[in-house]
Amino acid sequence: MTENGIQKRVPQVTVKRLSRYLRVLERFQEEGSETILSEELANELHLKPSQLRKDLAYFGEFGTRGMGYNIERLAEALRRILGLHRQWAIAIIGVGNLGTALLRYKGLNEKGFRVAALIDDDPEKVGSSRSGIHIYHIDDLPEVVKEKNIQIAILTVPAPSARATAEIVVKAGIKAILNFAPVSIKPPPEVICMPVDISSELKILSHHLTGLEEPGDSPRGHEKSPVK
Amino acid sequence: MTENGIQKRVPQVTVKRLSRYLRVLERFQEEGSETILSEELANELHLKPSQLRKDLAYFGEFGTRGMGYNIERLAEALRRILGLHRQWAIAIIGVGNLGTALLRYKGLNEKGFRVAALIDDDPEKVGSSRSGIHIYHIDDLPEVVKEKNIQIAILTVPAPSARATAEIVVKAGIKAILNFAPVSIKPPPEVICMPVDISSELKILSHHLTGLEEPGDSPRGHEKSPVK
DNA sequence: TAGATTGTTAATCGATTAACAATC
DNA sequence: TAGATTGTTAATCGATTAACAATC
CATH class of the missing domain: 3.40.50.720 (NAD(P)-binding Rossmann-like Domain)
Known part of the structure; x- marks a missing residue:
């Protein structure tokens, strides 16, 4: 951990992912696991392990090198960070x-x-x-x-x-x-x-479907046609 | 417009914004406007005009230099791009x-x-x-x-x-x-x-509130404390 | 033409990722 | 100690933005 108190701004996407990490941890805990690797946790969310570790690094150190993370401990830390210990x-x-x-x-x-x-x-x-x-x-x-x-x-x-x-x-x-x-x-x-x-969000789906359907030579569909 | 048919991948955030542009256009049209500037449209969504213009540039040219955009025409183009002309x-x-x-x-x-x-x-x-x-x-x-x-x-x-x-x-x-x-x-x-x-999303709010509340010298709240 | 605003480029900013040193 | 995996740095990637040339 850095020694000085200078704190990098935490991106909002990171906070959002913390909430998703927590959800996975709670599921694994229910299933009886005590420990989890960054790779397992990241895979569960289709993310890269390095992203998970980077996200956690904004807030401190929560794992043990060579061993992974204690689920109970990490979950509790995430709940505190997310403010879920209060009502x-x-x-x-x-x-x-x-x-x-x-x-x-x-x-x-x-x-x-x-x-x-x-x-x-x-x-x-x-x-x-x-x-x-x-x-x-x-x-x-x-x-x-x-x-x-x-x-x-x-x-x-x-x-x-x-x-x-x-x-x-x-x-x-x-x-x-x-x-x-x-x-x-x-x-x-x-x-x-x-x-x-x-x-x-629904219109993003519609856009995607339109791209799939459209005929023509362009593989990506309706984007910027080369006419002129 | 570029001459060759090489098409840049359209970011998903761009497509999402298109849908928001369209919503504003429809509102302005209802209010009787016929024309809108990139600055007005962008301001309405708290975005930069250059971002709006960049977003549109993925798909073609829709405005008139010196004049802005014809609302009806741009709206129709966005509906097509988003696939809203079909059911x-x-x-x-x-x-x-x-x-x-x-x-x-x-x-x-x-x-x-x-x-x-x-x-x-x-x-x-x-x-x-x-x-x-x-x-x-x-x-x-x-x-x-x-x-x-x-x-x-x-x-x-x-x-x-x-x-x-x-x-x-x-x-x-x-x-x-x-x-x-x-x-x-x-x-x-x-x-x-x-x-x-x-x-x-709700937990992002909770995190934000926790950061506001926490006492102590650190202005950004709970992020990575300098203990150790 | 002069003034205005677009379309586009290049610079900037920020987030993701690979790679590795630290350390259990 | 040797093997494994974290925490962290630096490289990469991608999106935003400022600035300006094109053009109405």
Whole structure:
């Protein structure tokens, strides 16, 4: 490990991979393994072992040369790094189809996370509840955030209101947003906003299929034809 | 434009951005604009204009120097590139919470896409339908794919069965998979598989929040402490 | 033509990977 | 000690960006 305290910025893709490493470790642990090699763990995710080791190196040393990694120990380290040793309270903003679905989605109710409030602006919905979680009015967000200690907002409002809603969320003091609205949100630098854009992923598939199908001499399909 | 037919590989991030450009164009068109500058379009997505122009350059020339882009024309070009001028039939594999939610999700029923079949292996579910779409048994996938001309599979099965299911999907001739299972899938090279990992995105948020909270002298929080 | 903005090149930046020294 | 595998460095690869020539 380096001696000085100078810290390289950790790329976001690295953090994302940490979460995937952890998932594999937990599976292997359940299956009874105690130890794992960087090669095994990396292969499981179709990555290079050197990438795994580089990712871990941002945070310290977790293995034993010649031996590999103790699964329990590495998993615990990753949980700490990812902040999963504490509990985060989530508010889902926008109780439509997607919001309701996410509420019931396992991934959001895993260890470390808890949906603590639902928010909407539709008077028909406000006051009722879904899966036992109360729906509050967006105007009451600041109070709800304080009372329930909300730290994460999941934005599932329609595109046209997404930006205004994001601003309200930020003003309420929330520092982390998972944005499902198909609109680019640029919050102040202390706030992180992760876009989840299913519709765009789908269009990548469509593009790929189009490339496969198209006839003609060009092996890669529709890219930049040499006409002119 | 280059004269020879040699084509640079298009990065996947570029294709993803094309889909986002298109969304902005459609919004501007609805608002009555006829023309847009690379700077306006890029700003809307918090990108650099040069990136937008580079992205488009993979596919050809779509603007007029000094004038910008004709919105209708560029949008039409992007739709063609993304393969949205034709219709894609989707099968959702795994009719649990998430699968059912996606079925109702607007993004999946946009122009260009249509959920044509649901697939499960639970005899309780097979034979019934959801939102008017029939649920078929996974064993019948090959026939369903042929009959309904399915091109895209959305994988929403539980993690333990994800890999086996993906293999069945590939064997049935499907060339595009949107994978919601928290498992890495490496299909043969002609098949594209896009992972959607909401749980990992959430953990990136958690990591970020942990970095904000942690006390101590280090400005970036928990990264690699100088102990030792 | 002069002014503006694209399309394209080259420079920059950042992430991945191979290779190996450190060390169990 | 010899064999194995980590942690780390340096080389490679690929994507972003600034800058400008082309051209409307």
